[in-house]
Amino acid sequence: ETGVTQSPTHLIKTRGQQVTLRCSSQSGHNTVSWYQQALGQGPQFIFQYYREEENGRGNFPPRFSGLQFPNYSSELNVNALELDDSALYLCASSLASTGANYGYTFGSGTRLTVV
């Protein structure tokens, strides 16, 4: 299977709830990064996982957390949802050897709406 797949494609949650977003990386890619893209903005780096450990984090609070599994699939968890968390959440995979500097493969994203 090629490409990055994300699920679900759309989600509506209530403020204060928790959400889990899922991602299957491109075959052969061992590094996964998550980005948040607000409407009209560029993607903002949330964190990166390699070998099932977080190895880099952007300016996001601890209520944003993640997991990477041995098959390189990944989850993004967000607790205590706030209205400002409404955004497109993008999963991006890459090879650790070449890295994101030579480009990510992005999924189509999960559109999260918090009401």
Place this chain on the structure above:
Amino acid sequence: QKEVEQDPGPLSVPEGAIVSLNCTYSNSAFQYFMWYRQYSRKGPELLMYTYSSGNKEDGRFTAQVDKSSKYISLFIRDSQPSDSATYLCAMSWSGGYQKVTFGTGTKLQVIP
């Protein structure tokens, strides 16, 4: 001041025009420069990447990097309606984990 500045547009051009998209940046540590294309309701798709200063051409697309001016450009020749999308510049450095910093994106519309 944002690390990467990009005019959000929108930019409307007639089919066949040459399009110029630009970004400026403030972090001199950036060494890798990328351009992504994002269609509505889709994730970004890598168009081109370059390392350090110089030009790179791929078909109708040419990327230019001027590190002395902290300025990068993407040129699209013979623009087509299918080029209508949002174009994101992106940059990163070689140290540490691989965080990529994106511009806000420029929305391009090519009118038939």
